[in-house]
Amino acid sequence: MDGQAVGPIACGSCDLNEVCRLCGLIAFETGAARQSSGALRTIEPGASLFRAGTPVHSIYAIRQGMVKTVRVTEEGDEAVLAIHTPGEVLGLESFGSGTYACDTIALSRVVCCELPLPMLGEHSARVRQLGSALLRLLSRAAVPRDHPARGPVRQRVTTFLLDLAQRLSQRGLDGHRFSLGLSRQELANLLDTRVETVSRLMQRLHRERAIHVEGNLVTVLALASSTPTH
Amino acid sequence: MDGQAVGPIACGSCDLNEVCRLCGLIAFETGAARQSSGALRTIEPGASLFRAGTPVHSIYAIRQGMVKTVRVTEEGDEAVLAIHTPGEVLGLESFGSGTYACDTIALSRVVCCELPLPMLGEHSARVRQLGSALLRLLSRAAVPRDHPARGPVRQRVTTFLLDLAQRLSQRGLDGHRFSLGLSRQELANLLDTRVETVSRLMQRLHRERAIHVEGNLVTVLALASSTPTH
DNA sequence: CGTTAATTTGAAAATTTTCAACGTGCGTGG
DNA sequence: CCACGCACGTTGAAAATTTTCAAATTAACG
Numbered sequence: 179m180d181g182q183a184v185g186p187i188a189c190g191s192c193d194l195n196e197v198c199r200l201c202g203l204i205a206f207e208t209g210a211a212r213q214s215s216g217a218l219r220t221i222e223p224g225a226s227l228f229r230a231g232t233p234v235h236s237i238y239a240i241r242q243g244m245v246k247t248v249r250v251t252e253e254g255d256e257a258v259l260a261i262h263t264p265g266e267v268l269g270l271e272s273f274g275s276g277t278y279a280c281d282t283i284a285l286s287r288v289v290c291c292e293l294p295l296p297m298l299g300e301h302s303a304r305v306r307q308l309g310s311a312l313l314r315l316l317s318r319a320a321v322p323r324d325h326p327a328r329g330p331v332r333q334r335v336t337t338f339l340l341d342l343a344q345r346l347s348q349r350g351l352d353g354h355r356f357s358l359g360l361s362r363q364e365l366a367n368l369l370d371t372r373v374e375t376v377s378r379l380m381q382r383l384h385r386e387r388a389i390h391v392e393g394n395l396v397t398v399l400a401l402a403s404s405t406p407t408h
Numbered sequence: 409m410d411g412q413a414v415g416p417i418a419c420g421s422c423d424l425n426e427v428c429r430l431c432g433l434i435a436f437e438t439g440a441a442r443q444s445s446g447a448l449r450t451i452e453p454g455a456s457l458f459r460a461g462t463p464v465h466s467i468y469a470i471r472q473g474m475v476k477t478v479r480v481t482e483e484g485d486e487a488v489l490a491i492h493t494p495g496e497v498l499g500l501e502s503f504g505s506g507t508y509a510c511d512t513i514a515l516s517r518v519v520c521c522e523l524p525l526p527m528l529g530e531h532s533a534r535v536r537q538l539g540s541a542l543l544r545l546l547s548r549a550a551v552p553r554d555h556p557a558r559g560p561v562r563q564r565v566t567t568f569l570l571d572l573a574q575r576l577s578q579r580g581l582d583g584h585r586f587s588l589g590l591s592r593q594e595l596a597n598l599l600d601t602r603v604e605t606v607s608r609l610m611q612r613l614h615r616e617r618a619i620h621v622e623g624n625l626v627t628v629l630a631l632a633s634s635t636p637t638h
Numbered sequence: 639c640g641t642t643a644a645t646t647t648g649a650a651a652a653t654t655t656t657c658a659a660c661g662t663g664c665g666t667g668g
Numbered sequence: 669c670c671a672c673g674c675a676c677g678t679t680g681a682a683a684a685t686t687t688t689c690a691a692a693t694t695a696a697c698g
Contacts, residue, residue: 247552252633259552273547280552309539316543317503319550322477322489322510325557328600330653330687362677370558372655377678393677403482560655560685592645602687607646623645623695 183286184351184359185242185264191349192265194239194291197315200308201293201301217292221284227268228278236292237269243288244359246368249280258368260326261285261360263342265349270319285359327370334369335379337403339389339396355397413516414581414589415472415494421579422495424469424521427545430538431523431531447522451514457498458508466522467499473518474589476598479510488598490556491515491590493572495579500549515589557600564599565609567633569619569626585627 189195218241221227227238227245245262259280262268268290272278302308326341327334339358347353360368366376383389383401390397419425448471451457457468457475475492489510492498498520502508532538556571557564569588577583590598596606613619613631620627 249552249554251554257554257558259554271547271550271552274544275548275551309543312543313539313546314504316546316550317501318505320546321501321505322479324479324481324487324489325555325600327555327557328487332653370555373677374656374679375654378654381678562685603645604647604688605686607644608686611646 183243184346184356185240185349186289187241187264187349187351192239192241192291193267193315193318194237194293196311197298197308198239198291198293200305200311201297203291203293219290219292221288221290223284223286223288225284227282227284227288227290230278230280232278234269234272234276234278234295236294237267237298238293239267239291240264241289241291243290244285245282245288246285246360246364247280247282256367258360258364260323261342261368263345263349264351267315267319270316273316285364286357326368331369331371331375332379332382333403334371335376335383336388336401338365338369339398340401340403343398343401353398355395357394358396359394361394413473414576414586415470415579416519417471417494417579417581422469422471422521423497423545423548424467424523426541427528427538428469428521428523430535430541431527433521433523449520449522451518451520453514453516453518455514457512457514457518457520460508460510462508464499464502464506464508464525466524467497467528468523469497469521470494471519471521474515475512475518476515476590476594477510477512486597488590488594490553491572491598493575493579494581497545497549500546503546515594516587556598561599561601561605562609562612563633564601565606565613566618566631568595568599569628570631570633573628573631583628585625587624588626589624591624 189198192198219238221243228234230249240262242264244264245268247259247262247268248256249259250256262282268282269278298308298312302312326338328337342358343353343356345353346356358365362373362376362380366373369376380389380391384391387399388401389399419428422428449468451473458464460479470492472494474494475498477489477492477498478486479489480486492512498512499508528538528542532542556568558567572588573583573586575583576586588595592603592606592610596603599606610619610621614621617629618631619629
């Protein structure tokens with residue numbers, strides 16, 4: 179039991195909202211999407227949304243569930259680059275190259291909106307604002323992000339949890355209690371450390387009453403990003 | 409003495425080249441830029457190109473010298489997010505927000521091309537291709553980069569050096585022998601470790617004949633990113 | 639020169655990894 | 669239904685890496 183799935187979220191709090199609207203995909207201001215043409219897709223946990231190197235055909239907005247983007251290093255082991263929550267848009271980075279840049283894999287059952295590029299092109303020819311909306315979207319994605327892995331591991335874990343909690347809250351989801359879609363191994367990978375270390379840290383935070391851990395289900399109790407003076 | 413400055417590079421190997429041309433800034437195919445209007449700016453080492461929070465007025469292309477982008481963490485210490493070499497474009501990430509997202513500071517005497525946004529807007533109204541060129545540029549910047557700080561410190565250092573060397577080579581500069589514009593402290597910061605550790609690692613690589621170090625001047629001799637079996 | 643900042647070095651302390659083992663949950667096949 | 673194998677998470681203890689603290693050197697600069 180992984181707890182209930184994260185999401186779904188309202189179109190209003192989706193990053194793709196503006197673009198969607200300009201494409202005429204959302205006819206009404208309803209919470210539910212009116213898909214005139216962009217398809218809703220469901221991806222099973224472990225399955226991929228798209229793979230690195232594949233020709234780009236669509237961009238995606240996550241509606242429900244979580245996704246990880248990974249890249250396989252030269253050494254052969256996979257590096258988890260980031261995880262994505264409902265409301266986030268995937269595939270943007272591939273606009274230029276024409277092929278997707280990394281693998282994206284569903285961490286849980288994911289429902290996402292698929293916006294085919296042809297549709298985007300077609301509309302952008304008519305709707306002038308669409309271009310700038312895309313530009314805005316893209317530029318937001320291009321903001322140099324802080325490494326998720328900075329400082330001592332304890333801080334990395336807390337920072338990760340706080341960041342995730344905040345992102346969920348921002349979209350109107352529960353940032354207090356949620357299931358981190360990642361296994362310990364994946365989390366270790368994302369935070370650039372080892373499974374055992376992650377495990378120990380989670381236990382420690384649990385003992386310290388900073389969080390409550392039940393498998394993959396985390397409840398944030400009194401989490402601070404800074405290392406407590408002990 | 410820091411060795412001679414990195415660059416300048418030819419317009420042809422600049423990321424902004426296409427955009428520049430479409431804006432009519434480069435009249436001829438000459439190596440040297442024909443600035444019809446975009447200004448050439450010089451920044452002294454330590455001075456900033458732009459600061460986080462400042463309203464965006466231009467994007468920049470580095471022509472000569474190196475630049476770091478930094479962000480001040482909540483804890484007050486600065487995090488070096490990345491360093492930039494000639495040919496790279498700065499300021500793109502701010503398209504959406506209207507204000508620059510982080511501080512960019514010259515590591516050495518930097519010469520860069522300044523492309524004011526108004527000019528960009530003006531031209532993009534007329535030149536259709538400009539929009540898609542910008543989109544391409546932006547999307548390339550949005551590709552999720554690997555953390556510069558992954559794995560054991562030794563690997564972080566070698567990876568950093570190899571990456572820098574490669575980027576310089578790609579632009580037609582010397583990737584074999586170059587001055588890392590960063591101080592040990594800044595390097596430690598970028599690689600998420602301590603000055604002493606960086607210093608020790610550099611010395612070790614030197615002893616191992618993997619690189620040759622003379623202050624800030626590095627010569628790559630036999631550098632491999634993987635940890636050698638010893 | 640004299641002084642300050644940057645870098646290097648050493649040695650102990652702290653963190654993290656490694657290696658090994660153990661427990662749990664789960665699905666499969668008996 | 670139960671035994672078994674297997675993936676996953678947790679734990680312990682030694683080994684390795686990294687940080688810390690202190691001090692020595694070197695470089696930079698007026």
